[in-house]
Amino acid sequence: MRFHVLTLFPSMFESPFAESLIARARRNGLVEILTYDVRAHAETPRSVDDYAFGGGPGMVMKPEPVFEAVEAARKAGARGAPIVLLSPRGRRLTQTVVQNLAACDNLTMICGRYEGVDERVRLHLATDEISIGDFVLSGGELAAMVLIDSVSRLIPGVVGSTESTRNDSFTTGLLQYPQYTRPAEYRGWRVPEVLLSGNHGEIARWRREESLRITLASRPDLLETVRLSDDDRTILKKLEAGSQP
Ligand SMILES: C[S@@+](CC[C@H](N)C(=O)[O-])C[C@H]1O[C@@H](n2cnc3c(N)ncnc32)[C@H](O)[C@@H]1O
Numbered sequence: 001m002r003f004h005v006l007t008l009f010p011s012m013f014e015s016p017f018a019e020s021l022i023a024r025a026r027r028n029g030l031v032e033i034l035t036y037d038v039r040a041h042a043e044t045p046r047s048v049d050d051y052a053f054g055g056g057p058g059m060v061m062k063p064e065p066v067f068e069a070v071e072a073a074r075k076a077g078a079r080g081a082p083i084v085l086l087s088p089r090g091r092r093l094t095q096t097v098v099q100n101l102a103a104c105d106n107l108t109m110i111c112g113r114y115e116g117v118d119e120r121v122r123l124h125l126a127t128d129e130i131s132i133g134d135f136v137l138s139g140g141e142l143a144a145m146v147l148i149d150s151v152s153r154l155i156p157g158v159v160g161s162t163e164s165t166r167n168d169s170f171t172t173g174l175l176q177y178p179q180y181t182r183p184a185e186y187r188g189w190r191v192p193e194v195l196l197s198g199n200h201g202e203i204a205r206w207r208r209e210e211s212l213r214i215t216l217a218s219r220p221d222l223l224e225t226v227r228l229s230d231d232d233r234t235i236l237k238k239l240e241a242g243s244q245p
Pocket residue numbers: 085086087088089110111112113114115116117130131132133134135136137138139140141143
C-alpha cells in the first residue's frame with residue numbers, strides 16, 4: 001500500500017513511522033509513505049493560504065497548490081486512487097471504513113491547516129472526506145497518521161498474525177475481551193483461573209462472555225449491528241438482569 005500525503009509539514013511524518021510495526025512494514029516494502037510538501041507547489045512558499053472571502057478570522061488553504069500536489073501524487077502512482085480530505089465534516093472513521101481503504105493499492109490524503117481548505121478542493125478534487133472524531137485538530141496530519149496506522153495493520157504481513165487483527169475490537173463487531181500475561185499473580189491480583197486451565201473451549205467461552213459484558217457496559221450501540229448467536233443472547237439477557245452468565 002502506498003500512502004500519498006499532502007501536507008504543509010512533511011517532517012511530521014518521519015518519527016511516528018520510524019518505529020515498531022510500520023517501520024518494519026516499510027522496510028519490508030509492504031507500506032510506503034510518500035509526502036508532498038504543498039508549499040513546493042505554490043507560486044511562492046508563502047502563498048499557500050489567503051484570507052477568507054466574506055471576511056472572518058483565520059486563513060484558508062488555497063486550491064492551486066493542493067490541486068498541483070495531487071497531480072504530483074498521480075504521477076507517482078496515485079492515479080485513480082481515492083483522494084481523502086481529512087476534515088471534521090467528513091464521514092466518521094470506523095473499522096469498516098478502515099477495512100475498505102485497506103483494499104486499495106494507493107491512497108491520497110489531503111491534510112488541511114488553518115481554517116481549512118478552499119471548498120473547491122472538497123467539491124472537485126477529493127473523492128472522500130473523513131473525520132477521525134467529533135473534535136477539532138489543528139491540522140489534518142494527525143488524522144492522516146491515524147488513517148495510515150489503522151489501515152496498515154490490515155495489510156497482510158504487517159501484523160505478525162492475521163488472527164490478532166481478526167480478534168481486534170470492532171472487527172468482531174464487539175469490544176475485545178481482557179488480556180493478561182505473566183506473572184499469573186501480581187500484588188495479589190490473580191489472572192482469571194480459566195485462562196490458566198489450558199481448556200481452549202472454556203477459554204473461548206469466557207472471552208466471548210467478557211466481550212459481550214464489556215461491549216454492553218461501554219458501547220451498547222455496537223450490539224445493535226453485530227450478529228449474535230442464541231448463546232450470545234442468553235448471556236446478554238443474564239448480564240442485563242445483573243446476574244453472572
Ligand atoms: C483547525 S482545523 C479547521 C476546522 C474548521 N475551521 C472547522 O471548524 O471545521 C484545520 C484542519 O485540521 C484537520 N482536522 C481537524 N479536525 C479534524 C478531524 N476531527 N478529523 C480529521 N481532520 C481534522 C482538517 O484537515 C482541517 O482542515
